[in-house]
Amino acid sequence: MVYLKLFWSFFQIGLFSIGGGYAAMPIIQAQVVDLNHWMSMKEFVDIITISQMTPGPIAINSSTFVGMRIAGVAGAVVATIGCVAPSCIIVLTIAYFYYKYQDLWVIKGALKGLRPSVVSLIASAGLSILLMALFNGKASSWLSANLSQFDVVAGILFIAAFIILRKFKANPITVMLGSGLIGFICYQFL
Amino acid sequence: MNKGWKFYWKLFSSTFYLSAFTFGGGYVIVPLMQKKFVDEYKWIEEKEMLDLVAIAQSTPGAIAVNASILIGYRLAGLPGTFVTILGTVLPPLIILSVISFFYVSFQKSTVVKYVLRGMSAGVAAVIADVTVKMGKDIFREKSIFTASIMIVSFLAVTIFDVDVKLIILVCGLLGLANGLFHKLSKKEMS
Incomplete structure (x- = not known):
């Protein structure tokens, strides 16, 4: 099931890229080039170049590009959702605690x-x-x-x-x- | 939270607009969001915005996506989150889908190349402007603790090439230690 594979692959990319931007590059390479062979290394470098020239985070750009090539527009959407899902879960959990316990010295500190x-x-x-x-x-x-x-x-x-x-x-x-x-x-x- | 469709449209269109112009990586969206949500709409205070950026930066995923999740949640709970995620993800999704069709000619175009070259100087100026403002505000707190963290972490990342994850971890822990110290010394006095 290609959609499931895309989703899971980009879920991991979203989960392990802490610090944003270039921190995501080695993780994308491992998933997309080395593990699943969805792209050649040259195409991967092209993606990075495009990402620098166009708006949007590298991880989202590559999920669109890879998803498009593997399974068209639906693939692009699935990969993007996969990439955003871990952020959603983790950031919302933290936001919930931040607004509930903003005055807590741990968070303030x-x-x-x-x-x-x-x-x-x-x-x-x-x-x-x-x-x-x-x-x-x-x-x-x-x-x-x-x-x-x-x-x-x-x-x-x-x-x-x-x-x-x-x-x-x-x-x-x-x-x-x-x-x-x-x-x-x-x-x-x- | 009961908010009209006008509010959601404003939230969606502003995140869409910001995301469509975030050239040059995640950090660029931060000053743009600051201008829009803090200075222009006055929906969020500057100090809170910096907290949100700190959370966005220290959690997994793209900074731009995380920051917009936080802003959506802060302004309108889960429906707000959904709206801001959509606004942030759609521009790269659309642009990259189009580019994946025209990639070769896009890369060869000198018009595109020259426009982007000029824009990168403008992007650098936007970041410089916001950094000066934020840095001034930190110094204005007149706290040796925050001022020295800013200076030392700046030197660490620019001169000594220290890993960003390590800087975030250490600064968070230092803040915790500082908070604990203040809590304990307050207890002793009372």
């Missing part, structure tokens, strides 16, 4: 430690996206970045977008789409 670390994690993810944007994906770290590969257009776009967001409280999605449009014009015609 743990969250007091987690809150500042979340800010740091967002900052570090932001730094790696910035690195990718400024050097067009050619630098693997800030220290090894080659200045001759610096993308001036991206640098100006970043600074301009940052100022617009800080000073004028602009809508972030407008800013993102605007930088996409300006980026296209600059790269195409300059």
Whole structure:
């Protein structure tokens, strides 16, 4: 039963990817490429590339892509439900306790430690996206970045977008789409 | 909780809209959700939002999906959860289904490539903007505990490449220890 297999496979992917994003990659590879041979390694790398270029979490993107190829739209839906199900169960259980016992020192204490670390994690993810944007994906770290590969257009776009967001409280999605449009014009015609 | 269809539509359309523009991984949706639900709609307070992100981040599954489960549950219980999950999962489901048909030409298109290159600079600016705001708020708490957790975990993840799961675990435990310490010292005084 291919639907059941898809569901179970992506249920495990959803269950074991803690920390989101790239943490899911090795688990998807193990299930989809090594265990079930639903995809070749090359196709798997393609999925990661698509995931970086399109909206949505890598795990959801790959469940759609694999599900589609194995069993059409129904397969995509089944795989996606499988991928989301563990989160649903676990997150809802925790949410229930969080709202019931919010004032409990255990939850309050743990969250007091987690809150500042979340800010740091967002900052570090932001730094790696910035690195990718400024050097067009050619630098693997800030220290090894080659200045001759610096993308001036991206640098100006970043600074301009940052100022617009800080000073004028602009809508972030407008800013993102605007930088996409300006980026296209600059790269195409300059 | 009795809420009209207008509320559910607003909840669905805003999560759908956010998910459709979450380029660059799970963390990007966090600042966008913050802007929408905290700053614009004022449905959730910032501190609570950070708690929800901390839970979303430390439970299995995609951060974007977990965060929207939590927001749906917080705003309208289980029906709310269903609505936000649907809103979050549909955009990648639709986009990836379409892309799986046109994958080869999508990958070769220079228009797509240039637009995405410009957008990544905008994404980096959005994350930078929100990080600055969140970081400022942490410092404003004037607590040595939270400020040092933020700084140390930032250094750990950016410079020493420490595993994100380990950082979350340690910060949660430190928060617990801190909470326990305060509870005990309060008891002694009374």
